[in-house]
Amino acid sequence: MDRHPWHCTAAHDSGDWQGRWRASRGLRVRRTLSPVSDPPRADGRYRAIVVGSGMAGLFAALEASALGPVLLVTKGELHEGSTRHAQGGIAAAIGPDDSTEQHLKDTIAAGAGLVDEAMARILVESAPRRIRDLERYGVSFDSEGASRAFGREGAHRNARVLHARGDRTGAAITTALAEQVESGRIVVREHTLATEVLLENGRTVGVRALDQGDGTACVFESDAVVLATGGAGAAFSHTTNPPVATGDGIALAFAAGAEVTDLEFYQFHPTAFRQPGAPPFLISEALRGEGAVLRNDGGEAFMSRYHELADLAPRDVVARAMVAEMRAAGSDHVWLDCTALDRVDPI
Numbered sequence: 001m002d003r004h005p006w007h008c009t010a011a012h013d014s015g016d017w018q019g020r021w022r023a024s025r026g027l028r029v030r031r032t033l034s035p036v037s038d039p040p041r042a043d044g045r046y047r048a049i050v051v052g053s054g055m056a057g058l059f060a061a062l063e064a065s066a067l068g069p070v071l072l073v074t075k076g077e078l079h080e081g082s083t084r085h086a087q088g089g090i091a092a093a094i095g096p097d098d099s100t101e102q103h104l105k106d107t108i109a110a111g112a113g114l115v116d117e118a119m120a121r122i123l124v125e126s127a128p129r130r131i132r133d134l135e136r137y138g139v140s141f142d143s144e145g146a147s148r149a150f151g152r153e154g155a156h157r158n159a160r161v162l163h164a165r166g167d168r169t170g171a172a173i174t175t176a177l178a179e180q181v182e183s184g185r186i187v188v189r190e191h192t193l194a195t196e197v198l199l200e201n202g203r204t205v206g207v208r209a210l211d212q213g214d215g216t217a218c219v220f221e222s223d224a225v226v227l228a229t230g231g232a233g234a235a236f237s238h239t240t241n242p243p244v245a246t247g248d249g250i251a252l253a254f255a256a257g258a259e260v261t262d263l264e265f266y267q268f269h270p271t272a273f274r275q276p277g278a279p280p281f282l283i284s285e286a287l288r289g290e291g292a293v294l295r296n297d298g299g300e301a302f303m304s305r306y307h308e309l310a311d312l313a314p315r316d317v318v319a320r321a322m323v324a325e326m327r328a329a330g331s332d333h334v335w336l337d338c339t340a341l342d343r344v345d346p347i
């Protein structure tokens with residue numbers, strides 16, 4: 001590239017246009033967090049650029065920062081993303097009666113014959129290490145007495161779901177990782193939308209982005225770009241995902257020539273609170289883990305007709321069963337009967 005390796009140029013000449021554009025989106029001026037506001041490497045390049053500030057992006061930025069200067073760009077504020085909404089917790093086979101082999105079996109069984117076993121093995125075998133990494137970064141998982149507390153969720157035959165601050169697991173993780181990022185030497189640019197992965201001779205050389213604070217187009221250079229932009233749930237009419245989940249990373253990678261695969265696989269969390277006129281919010285599976293039961297409009301607890309694990313069947317099974325029950329009854333909802341829960345812990 002013959003440009004300066006890190007630069008922003010006005011995307012549009014009219015300051016009024018930029019102001020109107022910003023106001024129309026309710027945007028604050030972009031914050032650059034961290035005491036370091038320019039790339040510290042002599043050639044102006046970053047060791048790595050991370051796009052996205054959910055759990056994946058924050059974690060990748062922290063790990064990469066051990067190798068050199070890192071830039072993290074995120075299109076909203078640092079805490080935005082699905083991660084902070086995650087409730088139930090993270091599955092890892094670290095309990096006394098658990099094993100990675102059992103976790104693998106459960107994962108494969110939940111995948112209805114479509115699981116890539118090698119990938120599932122990586123997932124279950126690395127989960128305990130990632131939990132330790134999160135603890136190293138300051139995440140404090142809930143405990144019961146001297147040992148960790150494990151919840152049980154759909155498709156898991158063991159209680160192996162670690163949670164933090166009750167059902168505020170995602171928020172606890174986001175807070176801890178974001179604190180580490182903000183106190184480190186990672187350059188963070190909020191309200192900066194990655195629009196293109198830049199290539200030269202087929203290799204990544206950086207990212208083009210739009211500064212949503214002032215409407216300028218920016219180029220950031222690095223030969224390592226991590227796309228950690230989360231999912232695309234917001235593309236669907238019914239979702240519990242936040243509005244930032246628009247699948248940008250898939251589009252960026254595809255436009256840069258990457259092969260994309262398995263786009264037909266989207267997980268719909270079966271239960272969300274339905275209140276006409278209000279956005280739905282997720283009702284954690286942990287409630288069914290604690291004894292809440294799905295009932296159809298006739299009051300029948302129907303899940304045992306669909307799967308041996310009844311209300312704790314894999315999510316796709318539960319979601320399809322709910323749709324079948326609603327269609328059969330000509331209804332647009334089912335009920336989640338929580339009367340078996342004898343108490344609700346205040347969080």
Ligand SMILES: Cc1cc2nc3c(=O)[nH]c(=O)nc-3n(C[C@H](O)[C@H](O)[C@H](O)COP(=O)(O)OP(=O)(O)OC[C@H]3O[C@@H](n4cnc5c(N)ncnc54)[C@H](O)[C@@H]3O)c2cc1C
Binds near residue numbers: 076
């Ligand atoms: C309500 C809810 C509950 C959940 N509960 C659980 C649970 O209990 N257990 C579990 O394991 N999983 C749960 N999940 C799923 C889990 O939260 C996600 O799989 C995980 O958080 C994804 O993390 P991520 O870092 O990949 O993406 P995200 O956290 O979504 O972060 C994506 C980031 O990328 C940024 N971004 C996107 N596009 C761009 C762009 N073009 N330029 C710059 N930045 C961009 C976004 O602003 C955001 O910061 C839940 C999800 C939801 C929505």
